[in-house]
Amino acid sequence: MKALKYLLASTFVTVFFIVGSSHNLTFAVDAKPPGGSHDGVDVPQPIEFPHDIHVEINKINCMYCHTYARRSKVAGIPPTSKCMGCHKIIATDKPRIQKLTEYWTKGESPNWKKVHDVPDFVHFTHERHIKRFVFDQDYPVEDVKEVCAFCHGQVKNMTVAHKVKPLTMGWCVSCHEANGGPGDCWKCHK
Ligand code: HEC
Ligand code: HEC
Ligand code: HEC
Ligand code: HEC
Ligand code: HEC
Numbered sequence: 001m002k003a004l005k006y007l008l009a010s011t012f013v014t015v016f017f018i019v020g021s022s023h024n025l026t027f028a029v030d031a032k033p034p035g036g037s038h039d040g041v042d043v044p045q046p047i048e049f050p051h052d053i054h055v056e057i058n059k060i061n062c063m064y065c066h067t068y069a070r071r072s073k074v075a076g077i078p079p080t081s082k083c084m085g086c087h088k089i090i091a092t093d094k095p096r097i098q099k100l101t102e103y104w105t106k107g108e109s110p111n112w113k114k115v116h117d118v119p120d121f122v123h124f125t126h127e128r129h130i131k132r133f134v135f136d137q138d139y140p141v142e143d144v145k146e147v148c149a150f151c152h153g154q155v156k157n158m159t160v161a162h163k164v165k166p167l168t169m170g171w172c173v174s175c176h177e178a179n180g181g182p183g184d185c186w187k188c189h190k
Helices: 002-009 012-020 051-057 080-087 095-105 126-133 145-152 169-179
Strands: none
Touching: 080 095, 126 145
């Protein structure tokens, strides 16, 4: 069932279908989320990408765009072809969409700048965390943003993505201690 929901959420048509559904159940994630905050700046991007318009207003799932989060180390930034699936027809009169369309016509992608970046000697993987906090406990995939928020804050409200959690060693370790994650140095350091 949860796999099916994910598949449904991954198709263009059902993205809009979900907008229309009025389901409003709230589940609590079985987790003790870490505290702490970080005052990150808005990273200048080639096109200011509004997460709020997509996630909060149009109810598009985080993993519709960041498709690899559930199965690999990285979450992935969507290719321009995915944007154009909608923006060939949506908001074509807006300057930012015209800029996006220019990249697309030239066969290029905007050079998105990194917002979150742990040093290369740190081993981090999205997959294990998404599995543990979403799939292992049948947490509804449409609410995955609440799990992303443990480490990225409320991206759904951001007009430009910025870093709001520390992502330091002490911070990672405190969450591992609270939730039964590994404590061995070599798990996080290759
Ligand atoms: C599932 C459909 C969908 C996808 C995929 C999508 N968008 Fe959008 N996007 C929208 C909708 C709907 C709006 C709101 C349009 C409006 O307000 O008229 C929007 C608005 C925007 C805006 C604001 C435009 C403005 O100035 O008001 C930008 C910028 C944008 N999208 C960029 C992107 C980029 C970049 C991607 C790919 C990473 C993308 N979008 C993928 C549906 C989508
Ligand atoms: C319509 C596609 C789309 C959706 C839906 C979407 N994102 Fe993004 N996301 C992007 C794009 C494009 C970027 C790169 C631009 C940027 O960093 O602002 C990005 C960047 C990010 C970044 C920063 C990446 C870095 O470099 O560190 C995070 C974190 C992120 N998204 C999390 C989320 C979360 C959490 C959700 C759900 C609440 C979500 N995204 C929903 C397209 C999307
Ligand atoms: C347990 C903490 C944690 C959770 C939960 C988490 N992330 Fe991340 N995320 C990170 C860290 C740490 C990085 C930086 C990784 C690096 O620099 O190698 C990152 C990087 C990213 C990036 C940019 C690089 C990449 O991997 O593509 C995106 C996009 C992103 N996360 C999206 C998401 C989304 C969407 C979710 C929820 C489905 C999510 N993250 C859940 C910790 C987390
Ligand atoms: C929300 C709490 C939380 C945060 C924040 C968090 N982790 Fe975890 N992490 C866990 C839990 C719980 C597990 C164990 C998952 C399992 O075994 O199912 C885990 C597992 C791991 C693993 C083990 C993967 C494997 O293959 O055994 C690594 C590596 C890891 N985390 C690195 C990090 C790093 C680096 C950070 C900080 C950037 C971080 N984690 C932040 C809760 C967290
Ligand atoms: C849960 C994941 C995690 C575990 C477990 C962990 N570390 Fe780290 N470590 C990190 C992260 C993330 C960073 C980079 C961010 C920072 O510097 O705080 C880091 C940074 C470091 C650094 C560089 C600090 C600096 O100032 O540049 C050292 C040295 C280090 N760790 C040693 C250790 C040792 C020794 C252990 C075991 C006792 C350990 N780590 C366990 C996640 C972890």
